[in-house]
Amino acid sequence: MPVYKAPVEDTLFLLNDVFNIERYNNLPGFADATPDVVEAVLGEGARLCEEVLQPLNRSGDLEGCKRNPDGSVTTPKGFKQAYEAYAGGGWIGLAMDPEYGGQGLPYTLGAVMNEYASAANMAFAMYPGLTMGAIAALYVHGSDEQKRAYLPKMIEGTWSGTMNLTEPHCGTDLGLIKAKAVPNGDGSYAITGTKIFISAGEQDITENIIHLVLARIEGAPAGVKGISLFVVPRNAIGEDGSIGANNHVSCGSIEHKMGIHANSTCVMNYDGAKGWLIGEENRGLNAMFVMMNEARLGVAIQGLSQSEVAYQNAVAYAKDRLQGRSLTGAKEPAKAADPIIVHPDVRRTLMSIKAFNEAARAFVIWNALKSDIAHRSGDAAERQAADDQLGLMTPVLKGVLTDIGFDNAVKAQQMYGGHGYIAESGMEQFVRDARIAMIYEGANGVQAMDLIGRKLGRDGGRAIMAFFNEVGGFLKENGEDEALKPLLAPLQASLGHLQQATMWFMNNALAKPDNAGAGANDFMHLLGLVSLGYMWARMAKVAQDKLKAGANGATERMNTKLATARFFMERSLPETAAHLARITAGADSTMALTAEQF
Amino acid sequence: MPVYKAPVEDTLFLLNDVFNIERYNNLPGFADATPDVVEAVLGEGARLCEEVLQPLNRSGDLEGCKRNPDGSVTTPKGFKQAYEAYAGGGWIGLAMDPEYGGQGLPYTLGAVMNEYASAANMAFAMYPGLTMGAIAALYVHGSDEQKRAYLPKMIEGTWSGTMNLTEPHCGTDLGLIKAKAVPNGDGSYAITGTKIFISAGEQDITENIIHLVLARIEGAPAGVKGISLFVVPRNAIGEDGSIGANNHVSCGSIEHKMGIHANSTCVMNYDGAKGWLIGEENRGLNAMFVMMNEARLGVAIQGLSQSEVAYQNAVAYAKDRLQGRSLTGAKEPAKAADPIIVHPDVRRTLMSIKAFNEAARAFVIWNALKSDIAHRSGDAAERQAADDQLGLMTPVLKGVLTDIGFDNAVKAQQMYGGHGYIAESGMEQFVRDARIAMIYEGANGVQAMDLIGRKLGRDGGRAIMAFFNEVGGFLKENGEDEALKPLLAPLQASLGHLQQATMWFMNNALAKPDNAGAGANDFMHLLGLVSLGYMWARMAKVAQDKLKAGANGATERMNTKLATARFFMERSLPETAAHLARITAGADSTMALTAEQF
Numbered sequence A, B: 001m002p003v004y005k006a007p008v009e010d011t012l013f014l015l016n017d018v019f020n021i022e023r024y025n026n027l028p029g030f031a032d033a034t035p036d037v038v039e040a041v042l043g044e045g046a047r048l049c050e051e052v053l054q055p056l057n058r059s060g061d062l063e064g065c066k067r068n069p070d071g072s073v074t075t076p077k078g079f080k081q082a083y084e085a086y087a088g089g090g091w092i093g094l095a096m097d098p099e100y101g102g103q104g105l106p107y108t109l110g111a112v113m114n115e116y117a118s119a120a121n122m123a124f125a126m127y128p129g130l131t132m133g134a135i136a137a138l139y140v141h142g143s144d145e146q147k148r149a150y151l152p153k154m155i156e157g158t159w160s161g162t163m164n165l166t167e168p169h170c171g172t173d174l175g176l177i178k179a180k181a182v183p184n185g186d187g188s189y190a191i192t193g194t195k196i197f198i199s200a201g202e203q204d205i206t207e208n209i210i211h212l213v214l215a216r217i218e219g220a221p222a223g224v225k226g227i228s229l230f231v232v233p234r235n236a237i238g239e240d241g242s243i244g245a246n247n248h249v250s251c252g253s254i255e256h257k258m259g260i261h262a263n264s265t266c267v268m269n270y271d272g273a274k275g276w277l278i279g280e281e282n283r284g285l286n287a288m289f290v291m292m293n294e295a296r297l298g299v300a301i302q303g304l305s306q307s308e309v310a311y312q313n314a315v316a317y318a319k320d321r322l323q324g325r326s327l328t329g330a331k332e333p334a335k336a337a338d339p340i341i342v343h344p345d346v347r348r349t350l351m352s353i354k355a356f357n358e359a360a361r362a363f364v365i366w367n368a369l370k371s372d373i374a375h376r377s378g379d380a381a382e383r384q385a386a387d388d389q390l391g392l393m394t395p396v397l398k399g400v401l402t403d404i405g406f407d408n409a410v411k412a413q414q415m416y417g418g419h420g421y422i423a424e425s426g427m428e429q430f431v432r433d434a435r436i437a438m439i440y441e442g443a444n445g446v447q448a449m450d451l452i453g454r455k456l457g458r459d460g461g462r463a464i465m466a467f468f469n470e471v472g473g474f475l476k477e478n479g480e481d482e483a484l485k486p487l488l489a490p491l492q493a494s495l496g497h498l499q500q501a502t503m504w505f506m507n508n509a510l511a512k513p514d515n516a517g518a519g520a521n522d523f524m525h526l527l528g529l530v531s532l533g534y535m536w537a538r539m540a541k542v543a544q545d546k547l548k549a550g551a552n553g554a555t556e557r558m559n560t561k562l563a564t565a566r567f568f569m570e571r572s573l574p575e576t577a578a579h580l581a582r583i584t585a586g587a588d589s590t591m592a593l594t595a596e597q598f
Helices: A008-018 A035-063 A079-088 A107-141 A144-156 A284-320 A344-376 A380-414 A417-421 A427-437 A444-455 A458-478 A485-508 A513-548 A555-571 A575-584 B008-018 B035-063 B079-088 B107-141 B144-156 B284-290 B292-320 B344-376 B380-414 B417-421 B427-437 B444-455 B458-478 B485-508 B513-548 B555-571 B575-584
Strands: A159-164 A180-183 A189-199 A208-217 A228-233 A235-237 A243-246 A249-254 A265-278 B159-164 B180-183 B189-199 B208-217 B228-233 B235-237 B243-246 B249-254 B265-278
Touching (some): A008 A035, A008 A107, A008 A513, A035 A079, A035 A427, A079 A107, A107 A144, A107 A159, A107 A208, A107 A228, A107 A265, A107 A344, A144 A208, A159 A189, A189 A228, A208 A235, A208 A265, A208 A284, A228 A235, A228 A284, A284 A380, A284 A427, A344 A380, A344 A555, A344 B444, A380 A417, A380 A427, A380 A458, A380 A513, A427 B427, A444 A458, A444 A513, A485 A513, A485 A555, A485 A575, A513 A555, A513 A575, A513 B344, B008 B107, B008 B344, B035 B107, B035 B427, B107 B144, B107 B208, B107 B228, B107 B265, B107 B284, B107 B292, B107 B344, B107 B427, B144 B159, B189 B208, B189 B228, B208 B265, B228 B235, B228 B284, B292 B344, B292 B380, B292 B427, B344 B380, B344 B513, B344 B555, B380 B427, B380 B444, B380 B458, B417 B427, B444 B458, B444 B513, B458 B513, B485 B555, B485 B575
Antiparallel strands (some): A189 A265, A228 A265, A235 A243, A249 A265, B180 B189, B189 B265, B208 B228, B228 B265, B235 B243, B249 B265
């Protein structure tokens, strides 16, 4: 049976030593997040994930969700109780406004908990995750009345939330949405249409489900500028908050899919359901996009989470499975064979996953902090800079962490040989679950286009220039450190590739947008690698400093960090040159064929 | 529903124009394989795969195999009839000795048919595939009596064959095998032991199953030098070939696994089953290894096959799905949106799969021809050279084609967005099925070690030197051709990387074997990329020549070849520099941690 242990120690290293969150204690919520509180909170969260969520991961996959003839959906055994424990522990409202029952702690801690929960049970974590997304949208765009009506119940876990965007004929291209909203004359609208791929669209966990639905008000302009956002409770809600009759909202079917079996993916039918506008008419996409950064960061975290849990199991197996002998002589001569962790190709695999996971965790926390700053700082310039970075890095986080996270789940499965292909090992579930993260919340190709088409050039390239300055400044400042030099030289080279690629787009993509499109995916991964390399540089510097200062019992841990940093620089960064070469090849060969020639 | 069309035209281009198989008509069987015959044979095979096997692919995945309480196994509906059609068409015996009912045609044609059948229905193709493997082992190592007893029935499809190597505690490390064989005194042995992961171990398709089983004769030396190979029919066989009682062979359970659901993966129990030695005592591994090259090439073909069928479906979807507009202005303004094939990132994805598939197909055929030459040529030097290449390239074919084949199935699935995650699309099945090819018949890490540890240095590096000479010679001969130059320059650079990597191992791995182990996977992929690049160079030259000569109605097809060749050179070959960088980084950072530090 698969195992999972939340990496609390590594998280604390990042929060306390690398990003030093204490220096943000002027931000609302951060003053309460003292090191002791953070450690206690994460310890509590880790326990919940390890003891309650993880044991339901495989059973949830096997049982799946079932739609009953009456349209209700039965979730796997234990999910309802786990959700109650999750909500009861205050995790849904961790970073939410105390006015509505939240704890007001930093969003960054919520991102950490999201990693743990997703690693323990990704299909489960989506239920509270989607509720949190709906809460955020209502919080930013809802009226006071709407907030009072919905948020407390959602935060306490009595009601859940969902997002209804996709229709059968449109996913990426939301301008094609057909669902319609007709004013009822009393301020409400009658919503009619079919939505597909609605995660947690129906379930037996909460007493009501608050659907956020994109629809077109009769007579609205065509395309994305005619889409509005509505709140549509599954069941009518009385003045006193009591639950009434079904609001003409029903689950028509649930999908049979590759993974996340324990999360119900629903076709939702709205047949004149009563809904209320959230925010302004025809500004529904805008309302959705505000929460997109966090939602996409959430999916990025899923990529990391599956990589982490798959890694932990691969390590355990590699230490246990006896097969063959070390190339340098038997390491455990008393046994029939050596454990496979002695083999260089096994280590290469494990090191590459480890080196990614730790940098990806840093990359997530670095950007989650930017989200906190963007939302909570009193300094406009600081807010702007944080928002710039978050805008630039969100597609990179989503695209790169889910691509590599999936690859790593595959690599970890490979360590098991034939046993990894058998369902019982749990390894193939990580692969199947991780796969969806590359697709939903904007497929990774769309992330790459968002990066190159919208984020890179925005405000004269201010965000990428700030990134160049930050990384370049770090390299300059530490480039003379003899111990760090061998780590920083490869990063310097990769930063150069990134700068050349950026320049190439400036010179070649404006007149020929296909050059941008054909290089978008490579650019996203190039920026991702440099970002992860920068995270390693910062972690290595801290490790180096701690070792110099005596390390306080953490010598082995800090040496491990330095060795892993070196592996990343030597083995992952060489890829940046290949990305640059593909980018500068341009679009000609990519676009050479007619559709018929494929 | 997924579709599949066997790429007969592309195969004929390779057989006739690129590899010119007519010049081998001095080899046994080749004289019969005139262009007309080949075209007819492949056309017939294509029809069987498209019309009989492919329609059973998704239903087979959904139904899976069921083990009944009596130990029998029920395969999915239609599989028995399909097997009868396959055997009845002469496909099992296509390349087998006519003395036993085979057709004696080139093995190369069998490899082509294997691609088509695996693309149409991989789980199905394993049933005849394993039978063909068992036939090959019996043919080479069996006594005349054994051959007469088993081969005709297996070739005609009345009986099937399997391979029993793996045990619960040993997969890669066969020296640990425990299954034992005790002489019965009458020339037969009583075989006792448990084997796992036995594909097609039990089924309801054929009237008997001929198991080939590795076991240790009582008193045999420990390790791999004490293993013998036995033929163990499931049911006793009378003198007249009639089927008798069960031979103490039973299927204890079948595995629940990630994919290839329609192939029964069995735990096989031998409880004093009567078996007969194949070949010499204690030389069982040797007998197995003889057929390993072909078996591994067969798995390599599975990688290509899933890449091909996934690609075909992705192309169809990309031409059909309307979403967004071209970056260069609407291509189908009358429709609500353009088909997604207009988007550069979609094309990049499709082109990368196409460029791989066509080169991989060439790579397979090139090496399948070497297998025919190695087995059938009358010229000892020619046989030796062919065998050298096949030995060198077998791990590359297996490791690289299955790694990239799987990646491509994932990429093709990605083209479907959320719809690709839904089982109904069939795309996720290709991913799940393709995954096993990276694992079985020697996990890809083992292939890399076989390449670097055994094949590269064998006979003073004769095989790799021959490859360098062949590719170098081609580049020299065609380097002045103005049209080919832009294609050959990147190949020249990549060949240089391969030569540097080879040299680096010579200088750094003998004294420090971990340097070989840590670079093995990169070297395998580096050699794979150069090989695929060489295939593209040869195809491009033929395309160029045909265009010069008038192309005979094939102008568009030849232009497509040239454009795809260019894409491969520009976009896939840059990876060779990254492989070289990782290889020359050596083992230090890979091996730096203790097991506890992971």
